[in-house]
Amino acid sequence: MILVTGGFGFIGSHTVRALLDLGEDCIAVQRRAHELPPVLDGTRVKVERVDITDRDALLAVGRRHTITGIVHLAGSYPWPPVPDAPVEATRKALDGLLNVTQAAQEWGVRRLGIASTIGVYVGTDNSAPLREDAPLPMTAPASIPTFKKVGEMLGGFIADTTGLDIVDYRISGTWxxxxxxxxxxxxxxxxxxxxxxxxxxxxxxxxxxxxxxxxxxTYVKDTGRAIALLQLADSLNHRTYNVGxxxxxxxxxxxxxxxxxxxxxxxxxxxxxxxxxxxxxxxxxxxxxxxxxxxxxxxxxxxxxxxxxxxxxx
Missing domain, CATH: 3.90.25.10 (UDP-galactose 4-epimerase, domain 1)
Structure with a gap:
């Protein structure tokens, strides 16, 4: 069973739908109570209302279900920016990411996928299509690419030290x-x-x-399907993938x-x-x-x- 954080969100709901269409059982984790998104009407998706910044509540999901993989699409960044409380906003964003990686480790999942963004490439030479091995600048023009770069580096460190299979999705503009x-x-x-x-x-x-x-x-139905294919692939040769x-x-x-x-x-x-x-x-x-x-x-x-x-x- 694949757990999708932000599973009722824009990209999340289409990813859940793609996973279901490929024969996987899914749990959509959502912080707030919402009606089932229309793209999931009539599906067998399970729903857990959990704030991923609450570590105990998130870990408890693994006691109720057998989780074999995680797709982390919930926002791990403060958006819109919070100028009056940047430190607390940063703490909550990182807590969510670290809680998800801890859950992946404790549940022994096969693969953890984490959403990144095309925005990490801003400031690089874009005269040709951007490859995942392109050197990235240490700065970023906005909060989203800033936190995604940090998340990729933290994920790499955790993967190297724990053996978790962590994959980053650098997602293009999606509509x-x-x-x-x-x-x-x-x-x-x-x-x-x-x-x-x-x-x-x-x-x-x-x-x-x-x-x-x-x-x-990228049309969102293609984005969701690409993420689903990355989650379900028998083996992957890289840690970072462009999705576009x-x-x-x-x-x-x-x-x-x-x-x-x-x-x-x-x-x-x-x-x-x-x-x-x-x-x-x-x-x-x-x-x-x-x-x-x-x-x-x-x-x-x-x-x-x-x-x-x-x-x-x-």
Whole structure:
């Protein structure tokens, strides 16, 4: 049985669904009480309401269930940043990560997977697809990549000293059902505007959006399936894996894909933007799991718009 922290979250719920579809039993661990996400309706998923920063409560889950693997997707970072209590926020973030690794050790799980981010590559040479063995700068521009770098280093130390099989997922920009307005890319906001027939609200973005801005964007169903394949692989040859599409998707491409489903969508963005894009090399992922992305931009946009028009809020 695979335990997924953050199992009702955006990527978490799709990962649980992918694991179930591959024949695994799953426990979704969630800090707050929520209704079952729509993507899990009718499934056999078990649910445990546990705050992973509560070590005793988390360890007790292993006394109620036989846990064979852990996928750790709950946020191990303070987001949004907490400027008035940074030390306490940092302590809670690290407590969650360390509690999960302690649980993995005590339960004797086969593999512990931990979510990282494409953001760890910011500041590296991105003139070619980014490989997992690229040297990373010691600094980071925001809390998420900062804590993910720390988490990767701590995970490596724990794996080396305990023998735990710990795998890091460097996840690309991800969009799709149950997502939210992302502060770093415009695709979800453009999709929501098209589905509602309104102008897109991009006020939440960290930087203004331009047509030529791009990023390795992965539809969440592909992200969840990639993580599930990494968790279930008989053996892995590496500790770190990029999870993405291996190509850049620009806002202009998103807009064109949207218009295939909604011809009158008001999703044009001004020209301009960054000439270079963060793109992940996913050779390791393909070679060790057989993964191939199933959703190109056009199929993803159509699927997401249909989901929203079916009455879902996100």
């Amino acid at each position: 799709g059902p149950l997502g939210h307005p992302d502060p770093f890319f415009a695709a979800p906001a453009l999709i929501h505007a098209a589905a509602r027939g309104t102008d897109p609200d991009l006020s939440h973005l960290v930087h203004p959006a331009f047509a030529e801005d791009g990023l390795d964007l 599409t291996g190509r850049a998707t620009t806002n202009a491409q998103i807009s064109r894909a949207i218009r295939k489903s909604v011809p009158d969508a008001r999703v044009d963005l001004p020209t301009g933007g960054a000439a270079s894009h963060l793109v992940l090399d996913i050779s390791r992922l393909k070679e060790d799991t057989g993964y191939q992305p199933e959703y190109d931009t056009e199929r993803a946009a159509a699927d997401y718009i249909a989901w929203l028009r079916a009455g879902h809020d996100s």
